[in-house]
Amino acid sequence: MSLNLFSSKGCPLEQQRFTWRDMVGKPISKLDDDAFTRVRVILMNGIELDALRFQHIAARMQRELRLPLARIRRTEQHQATMINWLLGPDHSPLETTIAYEQVAIEVTAAVAQREPDPYFAQAYRFGLLEDFDHLYRYSALLDRLEGKDANNILQNYTDILPGRPTVVEHRSPEDDLREPYDRAAAPLTKLHAITITAGEFQTHDYYMNIGPLFADPVARQLYAEIASIEEQHVTQYGSMINPEEPLLEQWLLHEAAEVYNYYSCVQQETNPRIKAIWERFLDYELGHFHHVAELFKQFEKRDPAELFPTDLPEPIQFASQRDFVRQVLAQEVDLRARGTQFVDKSQESQASIDYRTHINSDGSPSETVAAGYIWTPGTELNRKVAVAV
C-alpha cells in the first residue's frame, strides 16, 4: 500500500503535544527486541536530528520563516527525544556504535538497490563498503576491549568482514564531493539523499561525542579516525542535495522525507508498542508537511504537488542485505573517488594519496585494532580457546 502525501492532512501542529513521561517511556530490550527495531530507532533519531539541524540553519537565512520554523522544531525536538530515549541503558557506547554501523550498512544497501539514478546508486554502494569496514573495526574493538561479541547486537543479520579498508578511506576534500541531483530528479532520489545524509550526520556527531568517553587510547584513536570518515561521508551525501533548490523547497522535501521514513517504519515494525509511536509520528509529520506546503504556496507561489506528482515510493526495506553487500564487496572494493567520479584505485588522485600518507604516518588505529581479527561467534577468545584445546 502506498501513501499519498496530499490525501491525509495528518495531525495539526497545535495538537502535537508531549509530557516528559510521554517522551521518556520504556526502552526497547537490547536482548529481546529484533535488531531492526533498533535500526529504525537509530535511523529515525537521525532523521529528526537532521530536521532540527536544517531548520536551525534555515532560520538564519529567512526572517519570515523563523516563527513557523521554531514551532515545528519544538515538536521535532520532542519526537527525537522520545525516539532516542528508546535505546536501553544497558547498551555500552560501543555496543550502540555497532548498532549505528548496522543502520549505515543495511539502510544504505537497501537505498542503493532502489535508487533510480545509477550515479547516486554508485555513490551509495561506495559509502556502503566503507561503513561495512567500520563495523569490522569496531567489532574487533568491542571484542578486544570489552570482551563482547558484536553479533549480540547484529543478531546475525549483518556480516562482520573487512570492506574497503578504513586506512585507505581518507581522501582529500575535493574527492569527497559529488554532483548534486537535478532539480527535476525523481522524488525518491531526493528522499534518499536526505535520509542517508541525516543518518551519516548523526553517526558523525555520535562518534564525536562519545569518542572522548573512552579511557583506552586505541578506542580514542579509532573513534577519531572513523569520525573523520563520517565527516567525509556527510560531505559526500550532503553534496548530492541540489544547492539551487529554494530554502522552502528543501524544507518541504525534508518534511516529505520524514513522512516517508515513518511510513517505512510503520509498515515493517514488529514491536506493537514501537509501531504505535511510528504511527503517531507519521501523523505528526503529515501535519508538518501540510503546514510547510501552505508556506510553500505563500512564499514560493508554486503548487507543492509539482514536487510530488505521484504517491510516495515503496517503503525503505528494513531487512538483511547480506547477498547484495557481498556482491558489491566482491566487485567494487577497489574503487576510489576522484573528484566527483568513481575510479579504479590505480587512478586515484595524488592529492588523496598525499593526504592519506600524512594522516596515517604515525600509525593507523583501524589497522592496529583489527590486526589478525577474524570474527568468531562468542568472540575470538572462543576460537583461541578451541584451538588451544
Added chain:
Amino acid sequence: MKEQTPMGMNRTGMQMSPLDANAMQAAPASMTPATPGDDSALAQMRGSYISESDPIGSVPLPGTVKGAMTTGVALLTGDQPQLLLDKLGERLAFERTGTRLYDALITKFETMQDTSTSMTLADLRKIRQDEARHFAIVAEAIQSLGGDPTSQTPCADLVGVESMGLMQVVTDPRTTVAQSLHAILVAEMTDNVGWELLIALAEDQNQSALITDFSVALDEERMHLQQVQSWFQEATLGESISNGAMVDDIADANPSQLH
C-alpha cells in the same frame, strides 16, 4: 517491572537465527581477512600511551602544608602523606555514592514489595544511615588533618568511574532486587577491603586518633557484606530453585521469527 527474570525470546545468540547464523559463518574465503598480526598491535599502542601519560590529577595540598592552618590539626607525617589523604578521599567518595546506591535500592525494594529475601526496609534504612555516617566520619578525619573534604582526589575520582556501572544497574527500572543486590555486593566487597587498607594506612602514618572510628566503620561494613551476601543468595537461589523458570510474558514482546 519484574520480580523474576523470565525465559523468553532473547535474540542475541546464534541459535535464535539458524538460517542467518549459517550464512554469517559461510563468507567466501576471499572475503575473510588476511590482515597480518594479532592483538599485540593494540597492546603496543596502549603501551606507548601509558609511557607518555600524565597522572589523573593531584592530591590537594592540606592546609597544614600550605601554612594556612596550624592549630587543632594533626600533622601529617610519613613518606607519603598524600597517600592517606588520597585514600581518605576515596572512602569519602565511595561512602557518599554508597548512600545513593542504597537510596535507589530502597525505592526499588519498596516499589516491588519484594519478599524473596529476609531483607526488610528497616535493614536497608539502617545500612543507608551507616553509609551516610561513614561519609561524615571520613569528612571529619580529612578535616582533622587539614585536608579539604569537598575536594575530589584522584582515587576518589576513580572510584566514581568504577561505580558508574553499579549505579546504572541499581537505578535501571527493569532490574530485579536480586540483580540490584549483585551490584550492591560488588560495592560492599570493595568497601570492606577499602576500610581495612585505610586503617592499616592510618596506623602506618601514626594517625591513631582516626583508628577507633574507622574500626567501628569496618565492623559495620563487615556486617553489611554478610547481610547483602545472604540476601543476594536468598534472592537468587529463591528465583531459580523455589519458583522455577518463568516464560516471558512481556506485553510488547514480538513473536520470534526464525531468520
